[in-house]
Amino acid sequence: xxxxxxxxxxxxxxxxxxxxxxxxxxxxxxxxxxxxxxxxxxxxxxxxxxxxxxxxxxxxxxxxxxxxxxxxxxxxxxxxxxxxxxxxxxxxxxxxxxxxxxxxxxxxxxxxxxxxxxxxxxxxxxxxxxxxxxxxxxxxxxxxxxxxxxxxxxxxxxxxxxxxxxxxxxxxxxxxxxxxxxxxxxxxxxxxxxxxxxxxxxxxxxxxxxxxxxxxxxxxxxxxxxxxxxxxxxxxxxxxxxxxxxxxxxxxxxxxxxxxxxxxxxxxxxxxxxxxxxxxxxxxxxxxxxxxxxxxxxxx
Numbered sequence: 001x002x003x004x005x006x007x008x009x010x011x012x013x014x015x016x017x018x019x020x021x022x023x024x025x026x027x028x029x030x031x032x033x034x035x036x037x038x039x040x041x042x043x044x045x046x047x048x049x050x051x052x053x054x055x056x057x058x059x060x061x062x063x064x065x066x067x068x069x070x071x072x073x074x075x076x077x078x079x080x081x082x083x084x085x086x087x088x089x090x091x092x093x094x095x096x097x098x099x100x101x102x103x104x105x106x107x108x109x110x111x112x113x114x115x116x117x118x119x120x121x122x123x124x125x126x127x128x129x130x131x132x133x134x135x136x137x138x139x140x141x142x143x144x145x146x147x148x149x150x151x152x153x154x155x156x157x158x159x160x161x162x163x164x165x166x167x168x169x170x171x172x173x174x175x176x177x178x179x180x181x182x183x184x185x186x187x188x189x190x191x192x193x194x195x196x197x198x199x200x201x202x203x204x205x206x207x208x209x210x211x212x213x214x215x216x217x218x219x220x221x222x223x224x225x226x227x228x229x230x231x232x233x234x235x236x237x238x239x240x241x242x243x244x245x246x247x248x249x250x251x252x253x254x255x256x257x258x259x260x261x262x263x264x265x266x267x268x269x270x271x272x273x274x275x276x277x278x279x280x281x282x283x284x285x286x287x288x289x290x291x292x293x294x295x296x297x298x299x300x
Contacts (some may be wrong), residue, residue: 015040016084018058018067028293034058036088049088053078056101063109066091070103077101079114081131082120088153092135109138118167126150126161128181138203140181143291146171158184162195172190 065084081091098121100114116122147168162174172192176185
């Protein structure tokens with residue numbers, strides 16, 4: 001005798017749909033079978049693959065053909081990444097003994113954070129991963145003790161980890177991280193409840209335009225570097241011109257004042273030459289310095 005339990009998880013962009021089938025056999029051992037539906041392909045083809053270990057959660061890359069699985073139990077968890085191509089293939093090796101129960105993907109895809117939320121056993125560990133290549137790369141790891149929530153900003157550049165009053169009554173507040181895992185800011189707020197990013201309107205660029213930009217990113221980067229250098233040289237040129245203008249104004253002011261001083265000196269010399277010569281009187285002054293008295297000798 002065996003029975004099935006099905007769970008459905010769809011990708012944000014609507015390209016894929018995953019159905020998890022938990023099959024329980026007589027000895028109460030479960031088999032995890034996944035059915036991946038390619039929703040935008042003709043006749044919606046489906047592919048099955050089986051995971052031996054217990055699967056705690058599946059999370060989709062919201063933009064790319066990737067998904068992640070957390071396997072094991074709450075005390076010991078492993079993480080695996082998969083890519084959907086002609087067939088479903090694992091990306092790199094399984095990450096073993098990870099202190100996480102949640103995977104949060106960047107809204108732009110490729111980057112994700114492995115986190116242990118609402119679990120003291122995981123010590124609030126945060127790991128920032130890049131899954132864009134054939135091998136997942138750990139960019140940075142950090143810690144936010146008692147972390148309860150993670151929130152990516154709409155641009156995919158920043159991540160906020162927070163400890164809300166609803167989860168714990170102490171050490172409430174939030175940390176701000178870059179998508180690469182660099183801690184940028186932290187603060188404590190008594191009674192902190194919730195953190196939300198300001199929503200952004202959807203991009204005006206089509207998917208084709210976005211793919212073209214990503215494909216030609218290196219050439220765009222070179223163009224921007226050239227423009228940055230030109231703007232810097234222009235700023236330097238403007239600064240040099242401003243300094244030259246101030247110097248010229250000072251030298252002109254100094255020359256004008258030198259001429260005024262020279263004219264004043266000439267006027268003074270003319271006035272002095274026309275004045276009556278002064279008469280000088282010579283006086284001789286004698287001072288009494290010393291008086292000596294000597295007795296005359298008696299020759300008799």
